[in-house]
Amino acid sequence: MTFLETDAIVLRTVRYGEADVVLSLYSPTGGRLSAIAKGARKTGSKLGGRLQPGVWATFSLARGRGALLTVRSASVVQAHAGVWISGYRLRAASSLLETVLRTVPEDDASPETFHLLSRALGVLSTTAPQDGPPRLDPVVLGFQVKLLLVSGFLPRMDSCAVCGSSELLVAFSAHAGGVLCRTCQGAGEPLDVAVHQAMVQLLGHPLVDASNACPREARLGVERIVGLVLQEHLGVTLRSATPV
Numbered sequence: 001m002t003f004l005e006t007d008a009i010v011l012r013t014v015r016y017g018e019a020d021v022v023l024s025l026y027s028p029t030g031g032r033l034s035a036i037a038k039g040a041r042k043t044g045s046k047l048g049g050r051l052q053p054g055v056w057a058t059f060s061l062a063r064g065r066g067a068l069l070t071v072r073s074a075s076v077v078q079a080h081a082g083v084w085i086s087g088y089r090l091r092a093a094s095s096l097l098e099t100v101l102r103t104v105p106e107d108d109a110s111p112e113t114f115h116l117l118s119r120a121l122g123v124l125s126t127t128a129p130q131d132g133p134p135r136l137d138p139v140v141l142g143f144q145v146k147l148l149l150v151s152g153f154l155p156r157m158d159s160c161a162v163c164g165s166s167e168l169l170v171a172f173s174a175h176a177g178g179v180l181c182r183t184c185q186g187a188g189e190p191l192d193v194a195v196h197q198a199m200v201q202l203l204g205h206p207l208v209d210a211s212n213a214c215p216r217e218a219r220l221g222v223e224r225i226v227g228l229v230l231q232e233h234l235g236v237t238l239r240s241a242t243p244v
Protein backbone atom coordinates (compact mmCIF):
# COMPACT_ATOMS: atom_id res chain seq x y z
CA MET A 1 0.00 0.00 0.00
CA THR A 2 1.33 3.47 -0.91
CA PHE A 3 0.25 6.85 0.38
CA LEU A 4 -0.51 10.04 -1.45
CA GLU A 5 -0.74 13.49 0.12
CA THR A 6 -2.43 15.99 -2.13
CA ASP A 7 -4.66 19.01 -2.24
CA ALA A 8 -7.85 18.35 -4.18
CA ILE A 9 -11.28 19.81 -4.90
CA VAL A 10 -14.29 17.53 -4.45
CA LEU A 11 -16.13 17.30 -7.79
CA ARG A 12 -18.85 14.84 -6.84
CA THR A 13 -19.94 12.63 -3.98
CA VAL A 14 -21.84 9.37 -4.35
CA ARG A 15 -23.26 7.42 -1.41
CA TYR A 16 -21.91 3.92 -1.25
CA GLY A 17 -23.07 1.01 0.88
CA GLU A 18 -24.30 1.60 4.43
CA ALA A 19 -22.15 4.51 5.48
CA ASP A 20 -19.46 5.20 2.87
CA VAL A 21 -19.09 7.93 0.27
CA VAL A 22 -17.15 7.71 -3.00
CA LEU A 23 -15.56 11.03 -3.91
CA SER A 24 -14.49 12.25 -7.33
CA LEU A 25 -11.56 14.60 -6.76
CA TYR A 26 -9.45 16.91 -8.86
CA SER A 27 -5.83 17.16 -7.75
CA PRO A 28 -3.26 19.50 -9.33
CA THR A 29 -0.67 16.72 -9.23
CA GLY A 30 -2.83 13.59 -9.55
CA GLY A 31 -5.54 14.68 -12.00
CA ARG A 32 -9.01 13.24 -11.48
CA LEU A 33 -9.04 10.69 -8.68
CA SER A 34 -11.70 8.48 -7.08
CA ALA A 35 -11.49 7.85 -3.37
CA ILE A 36 -13.72 6.15 -0.84
CA ALA A 37 -14.35 7.83 2.49
CA LYS A 38 -15.26 4.91 4.73
CA GLY A 39 -17.86 5.57 7.38
CA ALA A 40 -18.24 9.18 6.23
CA ARG A 41 -22.01 9.05 6.67
CA LYS A 42 -21.87 7.77 10.25
CA THR A 43 -22.85 10.22 12.95
CA GLY A 44 -19.75 11.84 14.37
CA SER A 45 -17.51 10.89 11.44
CA LYS A 46 -14.47 13.13 11.17
CA LEU A 47 -14.78 13.16 7.38
CA GLY A 48 -18.55 13.42 7.19
CA GLY A 49 -20.27 16.56 6.06
CA ARG A 50 -17.07 18.44 5.32
CA LEU A 51 -16.36 16.68 2.06
CA GLN A 52 -19.06 18.25 -0.08
CA PRO A 53 -18.72 19.07 -3.78
CA GLY A 54 -16.75 22.29 -4.23
CA VAL A 55 -14.70 21.92 -1.06
CA TRP A 56 -10.91 22.22 -1.36
CA ALA A 57 -9.08 20.03 1.15
CA THR A 58 -5.68 18.52 1.77
CA PHE A 59 -6.10 14.77 1.56
CA SER A 60 -4.08 11.87 2.79
CA LEU A 61 -4.99 8.95 0.52
CA ALA A 62 -4.01 5.31 0.54
CA ARG A 63 -3.55 3.43 -2.71
CA GLY A 64 -4.30 -0.30 -2.63
CA ARG A 65 -4.49 -2.70 -5.53
CA GLY A 66 -7.49 -1.19 -7.34
CA ALA A 67 -7.98 2.25 -8.86
CA LEU A 68 -10.10 3.40 -5.91
CA LEU A 69 -8.09 5.24 -3.25
CA THR A 70 -9.05 5.34 0.42
CA VAL A 71 -9.30 8.62 2.33
CA ARG A 72 -7.21 8.43 5.51
CA SER A 73 -7.73 12.03 6.52
CA ALA A 74 -8.79 15.34 5.04
CA SER A 75 -8.42 18.88 6.30
CA VAL A 76 -10.40 21.64 4.65
CA VAL A 77 -8.36 24.44 3.06
CA GLN A 78 -11.26 26.39 1.58
CA ALA A 79 -14.88 25.37 2.03
CA HIS A 80 -16.25 27.99 -0.41
CA ALA A 81 -19.01 28.31 2.17
CA GLY A 82 -20.71 31.17 0.31
CA VAL A 83 -21.73 28.74 -2.41
CA TRP A 84 -23.90 26.80 0.05
CA ILE A 85 -26.15 29.62 1.14
CA SER A 86 -27.71 30.26 -2.25
CA GLY A 87 -29.48 27.84 -4.59
CA TYR A 88 -28.35 29.94 -7.54
CA ARG A 89 -24.66 29.78 -6.58
CA LEU A 90 -24.95 26.08 -5.83
CA ARG A 91 -26.31 25.34 -9.29
CA ALA A 92 -23.68 27.55 -10.94
CA ALA A 93 -20.97 25.73 -8.94
CA SER A 94 -22.43 22.40 -10.08
CA SER A 95 -21.94 23.52 -13.67
CA LEU A 96 -18.24 24.21 -12.97
CA LEU A 97 -17.70 20.85 -11.30
CA GLU A 98 -19.57 18.99 -14.02
CA THR A 99 -17.45 20.69 -16.67
CA VAL A 100 -14.27 19.36 -15.03
CA LEU A 101 -15.78 15.89 -14.46
CA ARG A 102 -16.83 15.52 -18.06
CA THR A 103 -14.09 17.30 -19.98
CA VAL A 104 -10.80 16.87 -18.12
CA PRO A 105 -9.19 13.47 -18.82
CA GLU A 106 -8.52 11.34 -15.73
CA ASP A 107 -4.74 11.52 -15.83
CA ASP A 108 -4.62 15.21 -16.76
CA ALA A 109 -2.91 16.69 -13.71
CA SER A 110 -2.78 20.43 -14.23
CA PRO A 111 -2.06 23.04 -11.55
CA GLU A 112 -3.57 25.61 -13.94
CA THR A 113 -6.89 23.73 -14.10
CA PHE A 114 -6.89 23.37 -10.31
CA HIS A 115 -6.26 27.06 -9.71
CA LEU A 116 -8.80 28.08 -12.34
CA LEU A 117 -11.43 25.91 -10.63
CA SER A 118 -10.60 27.18 -7.15
CA ARG A 119 -10.69 30.80 -8.36
CA ALA A 120 -14.05 30.26 -10.07
CA LEU A 121 -15.53 28.68 -6.90
CA GLY A 122 -14.12 31.56 -4.88
CA VAL A 123 -15.72 34.18 -7.13
CA LEU A 124 -19.03 32.28 -7.16
CA SER A 125 -19.03 32.22 -3.34
CA THR A 126 -19.73 35.95 -3.31
CA THR A 127 -21.44 36.48 -6.65
CA ALA A 128 -24.86 38.11 -6.89
CA PRO A 129 -27.46 35.98 -8.69
CA GLN A 130 -27.97 37.06 -12.32
CA ASP A 131 -31.13 36.95 -14.37
CA GLY A 132 -31.31 33.70 -16.26
CA PRO A 133 -30.20 30.17 -15.51
CA PRO A 134 -27.13 29.63 -13.26
CA ARG A 135 -25.37 27.64 -16.00
CA LEU A 136 -25.21 30.90 -17.99
CA ASP A 137 -23.65 32.86 -15.13
CA PRO A 138 -20.73 34.84 -16.58
CA VAL A 139 -18.34 33.25 -14.04
CA VAL A 140 -19.35 29.78 -15.30
CA LEU A 141 -18.90 30.85 -18.93
CA GLY A 142 -15.61 32.61 -18.18
CA PHE A 143 -14.37 29.48 -16.43
CA GLN A 144 -15.34 27.31 -19.40
CA VAL A 145 -13.68 29.61 -21.95
CA LYS A 146 -10.48 29.75 -19.87
CA LEU A 147 -10.58 25.97 -19.42
CA LEU A 148 -10.63 25.61 -23.23
CA LEU A 149 -7.42 27.66 -23.26
CA VAL A 150 -5.78 25.62 -20.47
CA SER A 151 -6.81 22.36 -22.18
CA GLY A 152 -5.44 23.42 -25.56
CA PHE A 153 -8.89 23.44 -27.21
CA LEU A 154 -9.29 27.18 -27.62
CA PRO A 155 -10.53 27.92 -31.13
CA ARG A 156 -8.92 30.66 -33.20
CA MET A 157 -10.77 33.87 -32.37
CA ASP A 158 -8.73 36.69 -33.97
CA SER A 159 -8.52 35.64 -37.61
CA CYS A 160 -10.23 33.30 -40.04
CA ALA A 161 -9.41 29.66 -39.26
CA VAL A 162 -9.35 28.87 -42.99
CA CYS A 163 -7.61 31.78 -44.75
CA GLY A 164 -6.15 33.82 -41.89
CA SER A 165 -7.93 37.05 -42.79
CA SER A 166 -8.85 39.25 -39.85
CA GLU A 167 -11.54 41.14 -41.78
CA LEU A 168 -15.28 40.51 -41.56
CA LEU A 169 -15.32 37.55 -39.22
CA VAL A 170 -18.95 36.48 -39.40
CA ALA A 171 -19.13 32.75 -38.73
CA PHE A 172 -17.79 30.01 -36.47
CA SER A 173 -16.88 26.38 -37.04
CA ALA A 174 -15.45 24.17 -34.29
CA HIS A 175 -14.46 21.67 -36.98
CA ALA A 176 -12.53 24.31 -38.95
CA GLY A 177 -10.95 25.45 -35.66
CA GLY A 178 -12.41 28.89 -35.05
CA VAL A 179 -13.99 32.00 -36.53
CA LEU A 180 -14.49 32.30 -40.28
CA CYS A 181 -14.46 35.30 -42.61
CA ARG A 182 -17.26 36.16 -45.02
CA THR A 183 -15.50 34.35 -47.88
CA CYS A 184 -14.93 31.12 -45.93
CA GLN A 185 -18.14 31.12 -43.88
CA GLY A 186 -19.70 28.24 -45.84
CA ALA A 187 -18.41 25.66 -43.37
CA GLY A 188 -19.69 27.42 -40.26
CA GLU A 189 -22.71 28.87 -38.53
CA PRO A 190 -23.38 32.59 -38.14
CA LEU A 191 -21.43 34.27 -35.32
CA ASP A 192 -22.96 37.20 -33.53
CA VAL A 193 -20.53 40.08 -33.10
CA ALA A 194 -21.46 40.39 -29.38
CA VAL A 195 -20.73 36.70 -28.82
CA HIS A 196 -17.37 36.95 -30.59
CA GLN A 197 -16.47 39.97 -28.49
CA ALA A 198 -17.60 38.31 -25.25
CA MET A 199 -15.39 35.26 -25.93
CA VAL A 200 -12.37 37.52 -26.42
CA GLN A 201 -13.23 39.64 -23.37
CA LEU A 202 -13.79 36.61 -21.10
CA LEU A 203 -10.36 35.30 -22.07
CA GLY A 204 -8.68 38.61 -21.43
CA HIS A 205 -10.27 39.44 -18.08
CA PRO A 206 -10.13 37.85 -14.63
CA LEU A 207 -13.22 35.94 -13.51
CA VAL A 208 -14.24 38.71 -11.09
CA ASP A 209 -14.86 40.91 -14.15
CA ALA A 210 -16.71 38.21 -16.10
CA SER A 211 -20.03 40.01 -15.69
CA ASN A 212 -18.79 43.06 -17.61
CA ALA A 213 -16.91 40.95 -20.14
CA CYS A 214 -19.99 38.95 -21.09
CA PRO A 215 -23.22 40.96 -21.44
CA ARG A 216 -26.52 39.16 -21.03
CA GLU A 217 -27.35 38.99 -24.75
CA ALA A 218 -24.10 37.12 -25.51
CA ARG A 219 -24.32 34.41 -22.85
CA LEU A 220 -26.33 31.78 -24.71
CA GLY A 221 -24.07 32.23 -27.74
CA VAL A 222 -20.89 31.80 -25.69
CA GLU A 223 -22.31 28.63 -24.15
CA ARG A 224 -23.09 27.37 -27.65
CA ILE A 225 -19.51 27.95 -28.86
CA VAL A 226 -18.04 26.22 -25.80
CA GLY A 227 -20.45 23.33 -26.42
CA LEU A 228 -19.51 23.05 -30.10
CA VAL A 229 -15.79 22.98 -29.25
CA LEU A 230 -16.20 20.29 -26.58
CA GLN A 231 -18.37 18.25 -28.93
CA GLU A 232 -15.74 18.54 -31.65
CA HIS A 233 -12.72 17.63 -29.49
CA LEU A 234 -14.18 15.24 -26.92
CA GLY A 235 -17.55 14.19 -28.26
CA VAL A 236 -19.20 15.25 -24.99
CA THR A 237 -22.29 17.31 -24.40
CA LEU A 238 -22.51 19.07 -21.04
CA ARG A 239 -25.71 18.14 -19.21
CA SER A 240 -25.92 21.66 -17.92
CA ALA A 241 -25.91 22.92 -21.51
CA THR A 242 -29.02 21.07 -22.54
CA PRO A 243 -32.09 23.33 -22.64
CA VAL A 244 -34.25 23.37 -19.50
Ligand SMILES: [Zn+2]
Pocket (backbone or CB within 6 Å): 160, 161, 162, 163, 164, 165, 180, 181, 182, 183, 184, 185
Ligand atom coordinates in the same frame (compact mmCIF):
# COMPACT_ATOMS: atom_id res chain seq x y z
ZN1 LIG B 1 -11.38 33.15 -44.54
